[in-house]
Amino acid sequence: MPVDTSYAGREYPPNAAYDVGREKLREFASAVGATHPAHLDPEAARAFGHPDVVAPPTFAVVVAQRAEAQLFEDPAAGIDFSRVVHADERFTHHRPIHAGDRLVTVLHVDSIVERAGLAMITTRAEIASQDGEAVATVVSTLAVRPEES
Amino acid sequence: MGDRPQPADLEVGQEVGRREVTVDRARLVRYAGASGDFNPIHWNDRVARSVGLPDVIAHGMWTMGAAVSVVVDWAGDPGAVVDYQVRFTRPVPVPDPGSATVEVVAVVGALDAEAGTARIDLTVTLDGVRVLGKAQAVVRLG
Numbered sequence: 001m002p003v004d005t006s007y008a009g010r011e012y013p014p015n016a017a018y019d020v021g022r023e024k025l026r027e028f029a030s031a032v033g034a035t036h037p038a039h040l041d042p043e044a045a046r047a048f049g050h051p052d053v054v055a056p057p058t059f060a061v062v063v064a065q066r067a068e069a070q071l072f073e074d075p076a077a078g079i080d081f082s083r084v085v086h087a088d089e090r091f092t093h094h095r096p097i098h099a100g101d102r103l104v105t106v107l108h109v110d111s112i113v114e115r116a117g118l119a120m121i122t123t124r125a126e127i128a129s130q131d132g133e134a135v136a137t138v139v140s141t142l143a144v145r146p147e148e149s
Numbered sequence: 150m151g152d153r154p155q156p157a158d159l160e161v162g163q164e165v166g167r168r169e170v171t172v173d174r175a176r177l178v179r180y181a182g183a184s185g186d187f188n189p190i191h192w193n194d195r196v197a198r199s200v201g202l203p204d205v206i207a208h209g210m211w212t213m214g215a216a217v218s219v220v221v222d223w224a225g226d227p228g229a230v231v232d233y234q235v236r237f238t239r240p241v242p243v244p245d246p247g248s249a250t251v252e253v254v255a256v257v258g259a260l261d262a263e264a265g266t267a268r269i270d271l272t273v274t275l276d277g278v279r280v281l282g283k284a285q286a287v288v289r290l291g
Contacts, residue, residue, distance in 0.1 A: 024183075027182075027183045028183045028184065029185045030183070031182075031183035031184065031211070031214075031216050032180065032211060032214035033170055033182075033217065033218055034218045034227075036218070036221050036226075038227050038228070038266050039227060048228065050228045050268070054228055055179040055219070055227070056214060056227060057217050057220075057221065057230045058210060058213055058214040058217065059232070061184065062184055065184075080198060081188070082222050084202075085237075086209045086210070086232065086237050087211060087236065087237060087282075088235060088236040088237060089210065089234065089235060089237075090232070090235075091232065091233045091234070092231070092232045093228075093230065093231050093232065094227075096227065096228035102219055106268070120241070134244075
């Protein structure tokens with residue numbers, strides 16, 4: 001089944017909140033080899049003016065992908081994950097994510113473009129605090145290869 | 150914090166950091182768990198080969214995340230990285246047994262005095278070949 005291009009322009013309702021925990025940030029930092037003390041030690045983070053340990057720059061992908069699942073796990077969208085290649089990714093941080101944040105994400109499908117047999121799907125996850133403060137924007141483009149003919 | 154870079158000390162083209170990061174299968178399993186990205190092409194040879202890959206490949210997001218730590222350490226504060234983008238141009242195959250070593254070089258790409266930011270351009274290579282394109286981090290300066 002081909003990708004349904006009519007999903008372009010869709011905006012999903014805010015998803016279930018993501019609670020950012022210290023141990024998750026430490027685990028993620030360790031996995032990417034991020035050793036700055038502000039990721040690990042609340043006292044060190046406070047010395048930099050953060051309320052608690054802060055996330056590495058790419059941690060927001062963990063929050064964003066929960067919202068992206070609304071599109072990718074929708075059978076009607078026709079996106080076969082075994083044929084997906086990650087094309088590009090961008091994080092814009094309006095403020096750092098820190099432990100104790102409760103984050104709500106609104107997913108936008110910015111575009112679905114078919115090019116040389118590939119479907120290029122660009123999503124934008126707008127991540128905000130529970131009281132509506134903009135925290136991060138995550139823009140991700142995936143390329144979906146055509147089915148073997 | 151005293152070690153934040155200052156705009157007056159920087160010029161376009163200046164190298165601000167360089168690092169080699171090594172990735173093996175255990176690292177990919179760890180990243181899968183930490184990130185929640187359990188796509189089997191990042192840990193299962195059989196699945197990776199069945200979709201035409203030469204071997205298990207690293208998560209592009211692992212490479213992106215590992216590469217930026219050189220920028221964070223130079224910036225002095227993780228909160229100073231206000232924007233970070235990459236294009237995934239080539240996969241990083243991760244053999245077993247063994248490992249892959251990715252080299253990261255960070256250079257000042259542009260300075261914006263008004264915004265008080267520096268754009269740091271990252272060259273990320275495996276065996277001399279770029280695996281990320283247009284890898285750019287914008288850092289708010291001291």
